[in-house]
Amino acid sequence: MTDTAAAAPKKLFLLDAFALIYRSHFAFSKNPRINSKGLNTGAVLGFTNTLVEVLQKERPTHIGVCFDAGKTFRHEQFPAYKAQRQAMPEDIGTAIPYIKQIIEAFHIPILMMAGYEADDVIGTLAQRAEAQGFEVFMMTPDKDYCQLVTERIKIYKPAFMGNAAEILDVAHVLARFEVERVEQVIDILGLQGDASDNIPGIPGIGEKTAKTLIQKYGSVENLLAHVDELKGKQQENVRNFAEQGLLSKELATIHVNVPLDFEADKLVLDAPDEARLRELFDELEFRQLAARVLSEGPPRTPASVAKPGTTGARRPKPVAGGQASLFGNPGDEAVAIGAEEGETGHDGAPAGARRRLEDVPYQYHLMDTPARRQSLLHFLLRQTEVSFDTETTGLDTMTARLVGLSFCYRPGEAYYVPVPADDLPTAQAIVDEFCPFFSSPDILKIGQNIKYDLSILKHYKVEVAGPLFDTMLAHYLIEPDMRHNMDVLAETYLHYAPVPITDLIGPKGKKQITMADIAPAQVKDYACEDADVTLQLKHVFEPMLKELGLLELLNTVENPLVPVLSSIEYEGVRIDSVAMGEYSAELQGYVQELEAQIFTEAGQEFNIGSPKQLGEVLFDKMDIGRGKIKKTKTGQYATGEEILSQLAAENPIAALILEYRQLSKLRSTYVEALPQLVSVVDGRVHTNFNQAVTATGRLSSTNPNLQNIPIRTEKGREIRKAFVPRDDQHLLLAADYSQVELRIMADFSGDATMIEAFRQGIDVHSSTASKVFRVPLSEVDAEMRRKAKTVNFGIIYGISAFGLAQRIGISRKEATDIIDTYFQEFPSVKQFMDDSINRARELEYAETLLKRRRYLRDINSRNATLRGYTERNAINAPIQGTAADIIKLAMINIYHWLREEKLKTRMILQVHDELVFDAVQEEVAYITPKIKELMTQALLLPRGVPLEVEVGTGRNWLQAH
DNA sequence: CGCCTCACG
DNA sequence: ACGTACGTGAGGCGC
Numbered sequence: 001m002t003d004t005a006a007a008a009p010k011k012l013f014l015l016d017a018f019a020l021i022y023r024s025h026f027a028f029s030k031n032p033r034i035n036s037k038g039l040n041t042g043a044v045l046g047f048t049n050t051l052v053e054v055l056q057k058e059r060p061t062h063i064g065v066c067f068d069a070g071k072t073f074r075h076e077q078f079p080a081y082k083a084q085r086q087a088m089p090e091d092i093g094t095a096i097p098y099i100k101q102i103i104e105a106f107h108i109p110i111l112m113m114a115g116y117e118a119d120d121v122i123g124t125l126a127q128r129a130e131a132q133g134f135e136v137f138m139m140t141p142d143k144d145y146c147q148l149v150t151e152r153i154k155i156y157k158p159a160f161m162g163n164a165a166e167i168l169d170v171a172h173v174l175a176r177f178e179v180e181r182v183e184q185v186i187d188i189l190g191l192q193g194d195a196s197d198n199i200p201g202i203p204g205i206g207e208k209t210a211k212t213l214i215q216k217y218g219s220v221e222n223l224l225a226h227v228d229e230l231k232g233k234q235q236e237n238v239r240n241f242a243e244q245g246l247l248s249k250e251l252a253t254i255h256v257n258v259p260l261d262f263e264a265d266k267l268v269l270d271a272p273d274e275a276r277l278r279e280l281f282d283e284l285e286f287r288q289l290a291a292r293v294l295s296e297g298p299p300r301t302p303a304s305v306a307k308p309g310t311t312g313a314r315r316p317k318p319v320a321g322g323q324a325s326l327f328g329n330p331g332d333e334a335v336a337i338g339a340e341e342g343e344t345g346h347d348g349a350p351a352g353a354r355r356r357l358e359d360v361p362y363q364y365h366l367m368d369t370p371a372r373r374q375s376l377l378h379f380l381l382r383q384t385e386v387s388f389d390t391e392t393t394g395l396d397t398m399t400a401r402l403v404g405l406s407f408c409y410r411p412g413e414a415y416y417v418p419v420p421a422d423d424l425p426t427a428q429a430i431v432d433e434f435c436p437f438f439s440s441p442d443i444l445k446i447g448q449n450i451k452y453d454l455s456i457l458k459h460y461k462v463e464v465a466g467p468l469f470d471t472m473l474a475h476y477l478i479e480p481d482m483r484h485n486m487d488v489l490a491e492t493y494l495h496y497a498p499v500p501i502t503d504l505i506g507p508k509g510k511k512q513i514t515m516a517d518i519a520p521a522q523v524k525d526y527a528c529e530d531a532d533v534t535l536q537l538k539h540v541f542e543p544m545l546k547e548l549g550l551l552e553l554l555n556t557v558e559n560p561l562v563p564v565l566s567s568i569e570y571e572g573v574r575i576d577s578v579a580m581g582e583y584s585a586e587l588q589g590y591v592q593e594l595e596a597q598i599f600t601e602a603g604q605e606f607n608i609g610s611p612k613q614l615g616e617v618l619f620d621k622m623d624i625g626r627g628k629i630k631k632t633k634t635g636q637y638a639t640g641e642e643i644l645s646q647l648a649a650e651n652p653i654a655a656l657i658l659e660y661r662q663l664s665k666l667r668s669t670y671v672e673a674l675p676q677l678v679s680v681v682d683g684r685v686h687t688n689f690n691q692a693v694t695a696t697g698r699l700s701s702t703n704p705n706l707q708n709i710p711i712r713t714e715k716g717r718e719i720r721k722a723f724v725p726r727d728d729q730h731l732l733l734a735a736d737y738s739q740v741e742l743r744i745m746a747d748f749s750g751d752a753t754m755i756e757a758f759r760q761g762i763d764v765h766s767s768t769a770s771k772v773f774r775v776p777l778s779e780v781d782a783e784m785r786r787k788a789k790t791v792n793f794g795i796i797y798g799i800s801a802f803g804l805a806q807r808i809g810i811s812r813k814e815a816t817d818i819i820d821t822y823f824q825e826f827p828s829v830k831q832f833m834d835d836s837i838n839r840a841r842e843l844e845y846a847e848t849l850l851k852r853r854r855y856l857r858d859i860n861s862r863n864a865t866l867r868g869y870t871e872r873n874a875i876n877a878p879i880q881g882t883a884a885d886i887i888k889l890a891m892i893n894i895y896h897w898l899r900e901e902k903l904k905t906r907m908i909l910q911v912h913d914e915l916v917f918d919a920v921q922e923e924v925a926y927i928t929p930k931i932k933e934l935m936t937q938a939l940l941l942p943r944g945v946p947l948e949v950e951v952g953t954g955r956n957w958l959q960a961h
Numbered sequence: 962c963g964c965c966t967c968a969c970g
Numbered sequence: 971a972c973g974t975a976c977g978t979g980a981g982g983c984g985c
Contacts, residue, residue: 873976
């Protein structure tokens with residue numbers, strides 16, 4: 001105790017290692033991080049990130065990390081304690097030595113005490129440190145620690161999954177557990193138990209009841225003393241399990257009497273051993289972390305770069321000799337390369353070695369003369385596959401101008417053709433020179449997000465022909481729920497960090513500079529690198545796809561769909577902006593009227609659009625909705641549709657708010673926004689279809705999203721009237737699959753009853769209603785059909801009684817009965833659901849008819865919620881994904897047919913089970929049956945359940961239905 | 962930038 | 971005992 005008086009506040013951080021490690025591990029379980037040696041590094045990375053974050057942001061003066069050590073006294077008290085917890089996952093077992101080494105390299109002491117758990121050690125040290133004037137932060141995600149919180153001992157919940165870090169003080173704890181004193185946390189925990197720790201609690205008492213009882217009786221002991229005041233089953237349970245309740249409280253108590261001294265000087269934060277950290281990060285391949293944490297430090301030793309199979313050095317050697325013949329004058333190229341390398345490369349870059357161009361030999365050439373371009377074209381035409389990339393002035397294909405083209409057909413060697421962005425005729429002429437290449441039907445064109453390049457070239461009148469290979473889509477099939485940026489792909493699969501685009505054009509800002517502002521010689525390296533990396537990625541992905549059985553899906557569906565989507569986007573949709581403007585004014589009138597009424601009802605003015613203000617007005621000021629009040633996970637009042645609908649019976653304000661919400665949504669999201677996205681170039685709206693976003697294989701649409709244009713309500717539907725054909729010679733034609741997903745499920749399950757209904761063309765929802773409610777088909781009324789329809793959807797989503805009950809407003813019991821009857825009537829469907837889950841448990845993925853995969857790595861999780869969610873995905877993903885496969889094939893076939901027949905009708909939208917066409921009136925009669933045929937025959941289901949398509953036409957999208 | 966709410970299939 | 975139907979994207983709010 002030799003504290004220097006008036007020193008800076010002493011901040012002690014105590015980390016609960018295992019709790020943090022487990023959490024990190026499961027955070028990455030969806031997308032495991034595997035390094036090139038096959039090591040799952042998620043837990044190590046997560047833990048280290050957390051540690052680094054706290055060191056950098058919180059600047060502790062003292063710190064220690066606690067690990068559990070073996071069995072504890074709790075096991076002796078209660079043998080089942082934590083018994084059901086599964087053995088430690090293997091990946092965590094291998095992670096721990098690394099984590100300990102990292103902690104040691106940070107020079108942070110590891111604290112353990114045989115026979116005690118980390119929480120006891122942390123609790124004890126925390127209290128002793130507090131007594132010595134420390135401010136203590138217990139770093140853990142575990143809520144049990146709440147019982148230890150005092151004025152100067154707090155919980156530091158590290159940032160997690162997008163949630164910011166959180167410091168829990170006394171006020172937080174009291175609010176969270178709804179108790180008066182912190183000690184009562186133990187009573188709550190003891191009463192309600194903890195399934196994951198096998199703390200039994202008292203049967204029938206969960207979080208809610210525990211809170212109510214402790215609020216009333218103050219403690220478990222006092223509750224037991226007044227057990228006769230309780231009623232019915234509850235009294236019986238509390239009486240019978242009194243002892244278990246006391247034991248549970250004991251088990252939940254953190255013991256702060258561990259025989260352990262708090263020696264402050266041993267926990268003083270010290271400088272880390274950077275060299276050792278660098279070694280560890282290198283081995284683990286934590287490049288970004290290393291860049292963030294370590295000062296620039298010594299450059300990598302040549303050995304570490306050259307070590308085969310580790311980082312870098314993956315690129316082939318430059319091709320010697322021979323190629324010189326490509327250049328009329330090869331000498332000047334070499335000079336250019338040498339000159340730039342010194343400038344951009346090397347470890348002088350901020351934040352350590354990100355860029356690694358200098359590690360590997362490459363030859364990137366500037367092709368800026370007619371002779372060089374001719375020479376390049378000559379070589380391109382002799383290749384069977386070439387990767388290419390476009391450099392442009394922006395991301396919007398409607399307005400972006402071409403700045404240059406890069407090509408690569410041999411790893412490590414690429415060519416950049418600059419194009420004057422502001423001189424359209426010259427640019428066009430240069431692009432035309434490469435037309436023989438782009439239109440060659442034999443050369444495989446490889447690109448990363450190649451739809452973008454196709455769309456750019458389309459504006460230069462180039463129709464890219466021949467087979468395509470998109471590395472983004474390749475990776476989308478390999479890892480559907482990851483991201484597919486080229487930078488990340490290069491880092492993951494080539495162990496190579498490309499030049500960030502911001503090195504050239506800077507961060508996003510007001511005065512955005514573009515590629516056109518950069519000297520071609522500088523753009524060259526960036527552009528060539530993209531083409532080069534793309535080619536190399538193709539060579540990595542192709543064997544992987546083959547191995548996974550995904551190559552055919554890529555080559556027959558995803559890659560051929562690219563030009564189709566490019567065309568759809570290029571064509572665009574005509575929007576009647578005048579009609580939109582009128583409707584906007586009309587909606588605005590309604591909205592203002594509603595606003596006035598709401599203010600009158602509320603007796604005050606406030607921002608109705610703010611859920612926070614709305615909740616306060618409704619539930620605090622007006623005090624309505626007693627008993628129906630719910631809070632969101634962030635502690636705010638929930639004011640969603642579901643709650644407000646319930647409130648509508650009690651107070652007229654609820655219905656007004658719902659209507660206000662609906663109309664202002666329509667106005668802001670659609671009626672106001674859409675006209676602003678009409679292109680000045682052609683007066684049409686060009687959406688962007690993303691082909692590599694959804695986990696199931698569907699497309700998504702952005703900027704604007706044209707896949708969620710209203711239709712379900714009357715005022716929403718109006719908006720569709722403003723989607724119109726391009727001119728008087730055209731009509732909109734809409735072709736919808738009817739109940740594709742249900743048909744797919746009927747087919748996959750082989751359920752005879754359901755298949756028969758589809759074969760005979762009976763309305764499936766009515767048919768389901770007749771079975772589920774056990775009435776003849778003729779007696780099915782609208783209400784029964786509505787419920788059956790919800791049941792049918794529920795089945796596809798992986799039904800739960802709770803979900804069904806909520807949606808059709810019945811009790812859980814009734815919902816359970818309906819589901820039971822359903823499974824009795826459709827036993828094969830039940831079988832199908834079970835089979836889907838079991839299959840997914842084995843494979844850890846689900847697949848569609850065309851073998852598209854969705855990985856379900858949590859299907860064997862011991863977290864029941866997560867597992868349930870994943871099981872529902874095991875049922876839904878093959879169905880939703882197969883429907884996506886089918887419409888994609890139909891789109892490809894229709895696109896080619898329209899072209900072959902030289903028809904002028906154009907496909908302009910896809911909305912998951914619907915295709916919309918801008919149809920020439922004279923062509924409608926001819927194309928209608930063919931579109932139907934191509935859609936229904938796109939893919940035959942294994943058991944032959946037929947697909948059906950409804951086609952309609954009209955002067956607008958609403959009429960076309 | 963995360964949260965809430967709500968538009969679609 | 972737990973938390974609860976699948977998949978998306980966008981706008982407004984409030985930090």
